[in-house]
Amino acid sequence: MSAEIINGKDLAQEIRTNMKAEVNELINEGITPHLTVVLVGDNPASKSYVRGKEKAAKEVGISSSLIELPSTASEAELLDVIQKLNGEPSVHGILVQLPLPNQISEQKVIETIDPSKDVDGFHPVNIGRMMIGEDSFLPCTPYGIITMLKSRDIKIEGKHAVIIGRSNIVGKPVGQLLLNENATVTYCHSRTKDLKEHTLQADILIAAIGKADAITSDYVKEGAVVIDVGINRLENGSLTGDVDFDSASKKASYITPVPKGVGPMTIAMLLKNTVKAAKGLAV
Ligand code: GUN
Numbered sequence: 001m002s003a004e005i006i007n008g009k010d011l012a013q014e015i016r017t018n019m020k021a022e023v024n025e026l027i028n029e030g031i032t033p034h035l036t037v038v039l040v041g042d043n044p045a046s047k048s049y050v051r052g053k054e055k056a057a058k059e060v061g062i063s064s065s066l067i068e069l070p071s072t073a074s075e076a077e078l079l080d081v082i083q084k085l086n087g088e089p090s091v092h093g094i095l096v097q098l099p100l101p102n103q104i105s106e107q108k109v110i111e112t113i114d115p116s117k118d119v120d121g122f123h124p125v126n127i128g129r130m131m132i133g134e135d136s137f138l139p140c141t142p143y144g145i146i147t148m149l150k151s152r153d154i155k156i157e158g159k160h161a162v163i164i165g166r167s168n169i170v171g172k173p174v175g176q177l178l179l180n181e182n183a184t185v186t187y188c189h190s191r192t193k194d195l196k197e198h199t200l201q202a203d204i205l206i207a208a209i210g211k212a213d214a215i216t217s218d219y220v221k222e223g224a225v226v227i228d229v230g231i232n233r234l235e236n237g238s239l240t241g242d243v244d245f246d247s248a249s250k251k252a253s254y255i256t257p258v259p260k261g262v263g264p265m266t267i268a269m270l271l272k273n274t275v276k277a278a279k280g281l282a283v
Contacts, residue, residue, distance in 0.1 A: 003226070003252035006148050012264035015147075016060050019271060023061040026278055033278035035064045035093040035119065035270075036085055040078060040104065041071030045233075046097045053095070056267045062274055075104045079112050086114040093119035093274040098169075116280075119273035122169070130173065133180050137273045142174035144265030145206065145227050146181065152254060154204075154225055157182040162199050164188045164215070164242075165208030170229055174206055195219070207242040217247040226252040229262050 026033060035057055039050050050066065057064040067081060078096070085094050094117045100106050110118075115125035121137040129136035149156060161183040165171035175185045188198050199205055199219040207215045208229035220226060226249075230242030241258030249255045256262055 003249040003255040004152070005249075006152060006254055006256045007260055008144070008148060008256060008262055008265040009260040011148060011151050012056075012144075012268035015268045016056065016271065019060045019275060022275055026275070027061060031278055033062045033092050033274050034090055035062055035095065035274045036067060036091045037064060038067045038069070038078070038081060038085075038094070038096045040069045040073055040097070040100055043099070046099075050097055053267055053270060056271060057274070060271055062271060071101050073101070073104070075108065078104055078109060082109065082112045086112075086117065091117065092277040093117055093270075095120055095270070117277055119270055119277055121173070121273065127168075127173065130180075131176055137276065138177065138269070139169060139173045140266045140269040140273065141170045141229060141262060142177050143269040143272075144262055145174055145229070146177050147269065148227070148256060148262070148265055149204070149225065154254065156204070158184070159203040160184045160186065160201055161204040161206065162186045162188060162202035163206045163208065164195070164199065165206075165210075165229070167208065170208040171206075174208070174229075178204070209242045211242055212240050213242070213244040215243040215248060217244070217251045220248050220251045222251050223253045224251065226255045227262065228256050228258050231258060231263060 023033060037050050037053060039046060054064050069078060085091050094113050096109050098106055110122045113123055115123045118126050118137055121139040126136040130138060156178060161178040163171050163175045166187055166189045175187055179185050186198055188195055196219050200221050202221060202224050204225045205220060206227045210230055212232035212234060226243055228241035228243040232240050234240055239259050245257060
């Protein structure tokens with residue numbers, strides 16, 4: 001079998017195009033959705049992600065601003081910036097780009113963001129609401145993955161989804177969203193014994209490990225749907241996922257590429273969450 005490719009770049013473009021009318025309607029009502037991004041330090045990958053988010057926001061008519069703090073900024077300084085943004089009515093969404101320098105607690109920062117402006121969906125209030133199936137801001141990468149599956153009418157209910165990775169940003173929440181869609185979910189991680197034994201049972205396999213090309217066809221069941229969340233930069237500068245695309249696509253029924261896969265979907269979902277925040281729909 002040769003897998004069908006789910007192109008996240010094209011799907012994200014379609015979503016952004018459809019979003020423009022919704023944003024225009026809001027603007028006509030006097031509400032311009034506004035996203036404020038906070039960037040601490042000068043991590044080149046973070047800078048590049050932030051630029052991508054600002055560009056995508058602009059394209060759909062969402063206004064955005066960037067607050068940059070030096071890598072030496074204290075936790076108190078950052079919390080103060082967030083509290084001011086929480087109190088600013090024209091700011092609908094707040095995103096603090098991760099990772100943060102060691103002197104700052106990421107969890108403290110996440111918990112300081114007003115849950116109704118938490119367009120990343122990382123605040124425990126939003127995570128908790130997602131767990132019990134209530135309306136909330138969904139974490140953008142998991143939300144993007146579910147949207148990719150639904151875009152191809154891939155059945156989730158009753159399927160066995162195996163997640164490799166248990167981060168708070170991707171692994172844990174994507175498993176929860178799949179469970180909410182009535183999948184049977186298995187989480188694998190660095191301490192899992194005999195990874196293959198689990199992945200070979202997956203109807204839907206999600207790789208979020210951060211290890212280039214680690215998942216070869218040996219790990220993939222014939223006909224499985226393979227979602228690659230990895231973004232790994234090789235020494236030659238090119239990007240590759242956690243899945244060995246050429247080998248895995250010989251067995252998968254659907255597969256997402258890297259680049260042009262999950263990455264652009266994450267940004268599209270951030271924009272969706274920002275519009276939702278501007279409409280005052282969540283929490
Ligand atoms: N760093 C890597 N991915 C993300 C994300 O989705 N949101 C934020 N805030 N930081 C990130």
